[in-house]
Amino acid sequence: MNKSWMVALAAGLCPLVPAVAGDVSLEFDNVWVRAMPPFQPNSAGYFTLTNRGESAVAIVSASSNVAESVEMHTTREVDGLMRMEKLQGLAVAPGERVEFTPGGKHLMLFGLAFRLVPGDDVEICLQLITDEEVCTDAEVRMDGGTPDSQDHQHHHSTE
Numbered sequence: 001m002n003k004s005w006m007v008a009l010a011a012g013l014c015p016l017v018p019a020v021a022g023d024v025s026l027e028f029d030n031v032w033v034r035a036m037p038p039f040q041p042n043s044a045g046y047f048t049l050t051n052r053g054e055s056a057v058a059i060v061s062a063s064s065n066v067a068e069s070v071e072m073h074t075t076r077e078v079d080g081l082m083r084m085e086k087l088q089g090l091a092v093a094p095g096e097r098v099e100f101t102p103g104g105k106h107l108m109l110f111g112l113a114f115r116l117v118p119g120d121d122v123e124i125c126l127q128l129i130t131d132e133e134v135c136t137d138a139e140v141r142m143d144g145g146t147p148d149s150q151d152h153q154h155h156h157s158t159e
């Protein structure tokens with residue numbers, strides 16, 4: 001993804017009337033952040049996001065009150081290896097549901113302010129191309145508790 005992609009995205013999302021504040025209806029479900037052992041600087045966040053609005057929503061960045069920086073990542077298999085790639089943006093169409101899940105798209109939380117232990121509540125925010133911000137609470141858990149979570153232990157390194 002490069003600048004021209006972002007421009008195309010912006011153009012596609014900015015018809016005659018720009019989105020107004022309060023127009024965003026993103027619904028979060030199952031928002032959680034992975035608990036980490038001591039001295040781990042990074043973690044990952046997951047959720048299900050549904051666009052209940054009538055216009056597309058473009059997410060351009062993410063942040064958290066417990067991390068220095070947050071990136072959106074996707075996981076892709078390349079030559080039999082699972083590799084993470086940074087997403088420069090994510091468009092969610094009206095009615096679309098996007099899963100951020102272990103082994104798939106996820107938020108990377110870099111530079112944790114403190115050790116995350118199960119039961120902690122943290123905040124996750126998404127910044128939109130319209131300069132709006134949507135925030136939600138996330139629960140710190142050991143894992144997602146989904147039945148089929150084989151839990152890909154892919155390593156999150158800052159490289």
Ligand SMILES: [Cu+2]
Pocket residue numbers: 044073084106107108156
């Ligand atoms: Cu990652």
